Amino acid sequence: MNITEYFSMLFTDYTLGVITLGTAVLGAVCGMLGSFAVLRRQSLLGDAISHAALPGIALAFLLTGTKQTHFLLLGALISGLLGTFWIKSIVKKTRLKNDTALGLILSLFFGFGMLLLTFIQKLPNANQAGLDKYLFGQAATLMVQDVYVMIGVTGVSLFVLLLFWKELKLLLFDPDYTLTLGFNTRFLDILITSFIVLAIVLGLQTVGVVLMSAMLLAPAAAARQWTNSLSVMIFLAAAFGAFSGVLGTAISASQNNLSTGPIIVLVAAGLVLLSFVFAPQRGLLARRIRFYRNRKELNLRKTLSVMYHIAQNHKDISHPHAIKILNNFHGYTRKTLNKLEEKNWVEIRGNQWSLTAKGYQEAENFYKPQEAMQDL
Amino acid sequence: MSDAQIEIQLIAGLAAMACAIPGVFLVLRKMTMISDAISHSILPGLVVGFFITQDLNSPWLILLAAVTGVLTVVLVEFIQKTRLVKEDTAIGLVFPALFSIGVILIAQNANDVHLDIDAVLLGELAFAPFDRLLINNLDLGPKSLWVIGSILLLSLSLLILFFKELKMSTFDKGLATSLGFSPLLIHYGLMSVSSVTIVGAFDAVGAVLVVALIIAPAATAYLLTDSLKKMLVLSVFFGVISAVIGYWLAHWLDASIAGSMTSVLGMLFLLVFLFAPKQGVISAIFKEKQQRKEVSLLVFLLHLQNHEDPRERHVNHLQEHINWHRIQAKTVVDLAQKNNLIEIENQVINLSEKGLQFTEEALKYITTNKPTAIEDLKNKFFLFRG
Numbered sequence: 001m002n003i004t005e006y007f008s009m010l011f012t013d014y015t016l017g018v019i020t021l022g023t024a025v026l027g028a029v030c031g032m033l034g035s036f037a038v039l040r041r042q043s044l045l046g047d048a049i050s051h052a053a054l055p056g057i058a059l060a061f062l063l064t065g066t067k068q069t070h071f072l073l074l075g076a077l078i079s080g081l082l083g084t085f086w087i088k089s090i091v092k093k094t095r096l097k098n099d100t101a102l103g104l105i106l107s108l109f110f111g112f113g114m115l116l117l118t119f120i121q122k123l124p125n126a127n128q129a130g131l132d133k134y135l136f137g138q139a140a141t142l143m144v145q146d147v148y149v150m151i152g153v154t155g156v157s158l159f160v161l162l163l164f165w166k167e168l169k170l171l172l173f174d175p176d177y178t179l180t181l182g183f184n185t186r187f188l189d190i191l192i193t194s195f196i197v198l199a200i201v202l203g204l205q206t207v208g209v210v211l212m213s214a215m216l217l218a219p220a221a222a223a224r225q226w227t228n229s230l231s232v233m234i235f236l237a238a239a240f241g242a243f244s245g246v247l248g249t250a251i252s253a254s255q256n257n258l259s260t261g262p263i264i265v266l267v268a269a270g271l272v273l274l275s276f277v278f279a280p281q282r283g284l285l286a287r288r289i290r291f292y293r294n295r296k297e298l299n300l301r302k303t304l305s306v307m308y309h310i311a312q313n314h315k316d317i318s319h320p321h322a323i324k325i326l327n328n329f330h331g332y333t334r335k336t337l338n339k340l341e342e343k344n345w346v347e348i349r350g351n352q353w354s355l356t357a358k359g360y361q362e363a364e365n366f367y368k369p370q371e372a373m374q375d376l
Numbered sequence: 377m378s379d380a381q382i383e384i385q386l387i388a389g390l391a392a393m394a395c396a397i398p399g400v401f402l403v404l405r406k407m408t409m410i411s412d413a414i415s416h417s418i419l420p421g422l423v424v425g426f427f428i429t430q431d432l433n434s435p436w437l438i439l440l441a442a443v444t445g446v447l448t449v450v451l452v453e454f455i456q457k458t459r460l461v462k463e464d465t466a467i468g469l470v471f472p473a474l475f476s477i478g479v480i481l482i483a484q485n486a487n488d489v490h491l492d493i494d495a496v497l498l499g500e501l502a503f504a505p506f507d508r509l510l511i512n513n514l515d516l517g518p519k520s521l522w523v524i525g526s527i528l529l530l531s532l533s534l535l536i537l538f539f540k541e542l543k544m545s546t547f548d549k550g551l552a553t554s555l556g557f558s559p560l561l562i563h564y565g566l567m568s569v570s571s572v573t574i575v576g577a578f579d580a581v582g583a584v585l586v587v588a589l590i591i592a593p594a595a596t597a598y599l600l601t602d603s604l605k606k607m608l609v610l611s612v613f614f615g616v617i618s619a620v621i622g623y624w625l626a627h628w629l630d631a632s633i634a635g636s637m638t639s640v641l642g643m644l645f646l647l648v649f650l651f652a653p654k655q656g657v658i659s660a661i662f663k664e665k666q667q668r669k670e671v672s673l674l675v676f677l678l679h680l681q682n683h684e685d686p687r688e689r690h691v692n693h694l695q696e697h698i699n700w701h702r703i704q705a706k707t708v709v710d711l712a713q714k715n716n717l718i719e720i721e722n723q724v725i726n727l728s729e730k731g732l733q734f735t736e737e738a739l740k741y742i743t744t745n746k747p748t749a750i751e752d753l754k755n756k757f758f759l760f761r762g
Contacts, residue, residue, distance in 0.1 A: 221465050
């Protein structure tokens with residue numbers, strides 16, 4: 001099956017439809033909640049949480065003996081939350097810093113999870129083979145009930161987001177101010193962190209423990225480049241997330257032997273790269289262009305101001321002067337001179353230039369700071 | 377114990393030691409997450425290197441993968457410099473992308489590459505003794521033992537050679553720079569050593585668990601000591617302990633050695649986190665309680681000094697006017713009495729001579745507010761602490 005076939009079968013094949021819907025919803029909810037993680041500098045928390053969820057999955061299997069996704073994900077949720085609160089208490093109670101706490105919990109929980117997984121694999125009655133998929137994700141195992149759960153969680157988190165919109169926004173940009181206004185920042189913090197944990201746990205089945213954090217970060221980081229408004233960013237991040245989910249699943253389904261997780265992550269990373277380069281205001285390309293434009297503008301103004309100082313010493317401001325007296329150091333090139341003429345600030349006759357009244361006025365304005373600023 | 381068992385424990389112990397040394401500096405410099413990033417992103421380097429060398433223990437492969445690790449650091453720093461995203465997001469974006477490339481490369485070439493995903497995450501410690509170094513048919517022991525041994529030797533000698541520079545630049549960057557040590561050189565030196573160590577240990581313990589070996593021993597040691605040398609020794613000790621106990625735990629459970637080493641490290645950390653004498657959670661609770669009581673005592677004594685009126689100094693006044701609970705009032709008065717700071721006459725409390733002296737000095741401290749002076753003061757006057 002290649003990708004075009006995949007998309008043509010999308011609306012006829014039931015299983016394919018379910019899987020695609022699932023990854024799209026997952027991408028959207030991750031993008032939505034990931035925006036908060038990215039803006040709150042909690043990017044790596046997602047990484048720690050997703051790794052910390054692994055022992056929960058294994059323990060849930062050991063205790064209940066079922067492979068039902070809901071039980072396993074419940075275990076993941078509990079162990080993810082446990083990891084999160086442990087991280088917070090390490091940072092609060094000891095001298096260890098945030099990054100150490102994250103790395104510590106991440107690797108210790110994951111190691112314990114791997115110990116349990118390898119232990120389970122050796123058990124005689126283990127109808128195992130299923131738990132491995134949580135490492136890198138397998139979208140093909142998504143069932144229609146799983147998708148319902150995802151849609152439900154998305155709905156609830158959207159509702160909570162809208163309900164606490166003002167408070168959450170305030171918390172994001174000025175936590176101290178939020179506290180002084182009398183909002184319960186602790187509650188808000190726990191609320192948003194819990195939803196991030198929930199989104200991560202939902203994604204484990206599709207993207208896997210190891211790469212889930214990127215699913216959370218990448219759409220949000222890409223969306224951040226296109227806008228300065230929180231609501232637009234969240235909307236864009238959801239769209240980017242859904243897009244990478246769908247495209248990633250399509251590619252992974254059309255190739256043999258590829259886990260969904262890495263492909264979705266690569267698609268999302270591609271989006272980030274594109275956004276970094278091509279975003280209209282913050283993007284690297286736009287920044288470069290602005291830089292050159294400013295430099296050109298500066299040269300233009302430098303030349304004009306040199307001309308202005310020369311003209312000041314003459315009674316007639318439009319007295320012609322030789323082009324030769326201008327040099328590179330004054331920002332002069334043939335191009336700048338032409339540009340100045342284009343703007344009607346200068347007149348050129350033969351190899352002589354003369355300032356126009358308009359140009360004189362313009363140069364005079366440089367020395368009136370406010371007007372010059374407005375001009376820029 | 378069979379030879380293979382001893383060899384496995386030896387490899388695990390050496391790997392833990394080699395990881396613990398750069399780990400101490402990463403923890404102190406708050407750069408531990410970069411080790412997580414390196415451990416993931418060396419994967420594509422390893423795979424490509426394997427295509428070229430066809431040998432997992434070749435020094436070229438290790439070098440190539442280590443270069444990928446350093447490149448990751450450079451890439452992360454480049455993204456940070458563009459200021460398009462915050463620092464931590466840059467790390468969180470780079471390594472999953474590189475790791476994904478590695479995973480896909482392995483999956484696509486599953487037949488040619490002798491690496492599989494499980495080995496990537498867990499390492500193949502149990503099989504390490506089978507891959508032996510033979511020179512002229514002379515068996516010199518497992519290859520990984522030599523690899524990790526030479527990496528340990530390298531980082532140990534660098535540590536001893538540049539101990540002063542490392543210490544200085546870790547604790548006081550400004551001073552180190554002004555003394556002429558290049559912070560950039562030390563930074564990238566440390567990053568290179570970390571990369572090489574991670575690659576070397578990767579083979580034994582896998583991508584995620586190498587992070588545990590780097591962070592956990594150092595973090596545990598950091599809660600126990602304030603001295604850099606002691607911290608280094610302690611973290612090496614914790615690493616080796618976890619390697620030995622971890623091996624036997626895995627043997628008993630018939631599970632992954634690397635996983636059980638990490639679990640042992642986790643238990644060690646949990647114990648220290650709870651019970652460490654100064655930094656532990658429980659001692660922190662006690663300290664907080666003590667401090668609360670001592671602040672009450674201080675307030676109480678100053679109140680006594682401030683008020684001449686016997687009504688203000690009556691025992692019952694404490695409950696009625698200062699609003700203290702009966703128990704709190706009793707403990708504070710008891711503590712003050714034990715320390716000979718007050719005398720009680722007809723239920724009216726007077727400051728003793730020692731109490732007067734103490735309050736005077738405490739007032740002086742409060743008005744000049746020299747930090748830590750209050751601790752000396754307490755040590756001088758208090759026979760019993762709260």
